[in-house]
Amino acid sequence: MQKENEQNKKSQEQPTQLSLNDQMLRRLEERQHLIEAGINPYPTQFEVTHSSVEIIKDFEEEAKAPVSVAGRIMTIRKMGKASFFHLQDSNGRIQIYMKKDEVGEATYNIFKLLDIGDIVGVKGFSFRTKTGEISVHAESLELLTKSLRPIPVAKEKEVDGEKVIFDAFSDKEMRYRQRYVDLIVNPEVKQTFIKRSAIVSSMRNFFTGQGWLEVETPILQPIYGGAAARPFTTHHNALDMQLYLRIANELYLKRLIVGGFDGVFEFAKDFRNEGIDRFHNPEFTQVELYVAYKDYNWMMKMVEELICRTALAVNQSDSTMFLGNEISLKTPFRRLSIIDAIAEYTGKNIAGQSEEELRYTAKDLGLELDPKISSGKIIDEIFGEFVEPKLIQPTFITDYPTEMSPLAKEHPSQPGIVERFELIVGGKEVCNSFSELNDPVIQRERLESQAKLRQRGDEEAMIVDEDFLRAIEYGMPPCAGLGIGIDRLVMILTGQDSIRDVIFFPHLKPE
Secondary structure, rough: HHHHHHHHHHHHHHHHHOOOOOHHHHHHHHHHHEEEEOOOOOOOOOOOOOEEEEEEEEOOOOOOEEEEEEEEEEEEOOOOEEEEEEOOOOOOOOEEEEEEHOOOOOHHHHHHOOOOOEEEEEEEEEOOOOOEEEEEEEEEEEEOOOOOOOOOOEEEEEEEEEEEEEEEOOHHHHHHHHHHHHHHHHHHHHHHHHHHHHHHHHHHHHHHHOOEEEEOOEEOOOOOOOOOOOOOOEEEEEOOOEEOOOOOOHHHHHHHHHHOEEEEEEEEEEEOOOOOOOOOOEEEEEEEEEEEEOOOHHHHHHHHHHHHHHHHHOOOOEEEEEEEEEEEOOOOOOOEHHHHHHHHHHOOOOOOOOOHHHHHHHOOOOOOOOOOOHHHHHHHHHHHHHOOOOOOOOOEEEEEEHHOOEOOEEOOOOEEEEEEEEEEOOOEEEEEEEEEEEOHHHHHHHHHHHHHHHHHOOOOOOOOHHHHHHHHOOOOOOEEEEEEHHHHHHHHHHHHOHHHHHHOOOOOOOO
16 A cells, blocks of 8 residues: 555656656656756746847847846757757747857756757847847856647748748647647737737726726526526535526626616626537626616617727727628618518518417528427527628617517517617627616516426526516616627637637637
């Protein structure tokens, strides 16, 4: 038993020999040589004074400006008494030149034990090489991290007079699974995520500039609601109760409007137990906003301004390329009711049709439907199949049937229709908005109707939330609500054709 425990302890200290390739075995040996030479392969800190970009940007001939830079070795040419390597930091790359006579034999011997992927700190001065490349002339070098696993480095080879790149880290699934490697060897990927951060910052500044309050609401909820979706379920041991990861934060934000705030918003992680594809990830980010005393017409104008401003702030342009289409984000956006949109793109007028008539229309269009779904879902299926993919330029789809929107206020002049819009861009929904229903009697009726749909087998129908109903029974002022899918908006503004390219760590099937 003692021998077994010792073996288990040893296996936890370093990767097993069976799992290592020749390169990893060599790097482990180099690590050990460094330790035996009194070198710590993982020191605690290094003072950096310049980034690679700053050194190149601020370079002055003959100045020999002192610099201290740190980063990862990406190319390396070890020669006799002088060597070159390229160091990559978070901003870019710069060449390092090192002479044995200047850094000393001990440091140069350490350098001989370094590999591509190792992280080092270099102190020296900037200069221009004979070939014209701005570089750093090293006066000292310190190992900061010994890399045990070789990174995939693309190589160039001349074929028939043209440069051909091979061994690139280009497999999409591997890049998603090992995003850390993707960011190292494909540094241009960082730009998408830098823009993502800028998009969120621009939107946050817009909201706070209006005087609206950023808040946080529960992720673990005893009753999920605010959207039509299936939840993830978990269990709280101490309270011995079932909880759900939120599918939306709507109902809690409206509780805050009841409590007296005039405008609240939240950038939130939401979770829906649904399929995974190019446009859906079970964990996603959205911002929800609720503003008292406003309606969906006001919200449409606000969304136009918000998206146009965000595009200009991030891209310095009010147009973008998405899925091969040039999309103009100039205001105003087109507005079209969902009934008129279906009529325009299918030739079918579904206004006032019963559930049976809608099923016949869908069948006539070639749709095969689950017999358990209701009128609202049928309309949604028709719209999603025949209309939404064709709406490339920004279009507000408005005025949905009541059954499709149980939390929205009824249109004052159109019975059976609610004040709701969705913004469609590039054939995909980007945001959803209502004039929020604040009549607690009608809201109860709507949620109870949803409960009946659940009994029919609709797993995405909403649940009656008694605490939410109690809240609006105290009185909620007229209110406009909005939800914007951040991942989708980032895709559009950065020209990415998959949601996985705008999420650092997307969900994938197990390896």
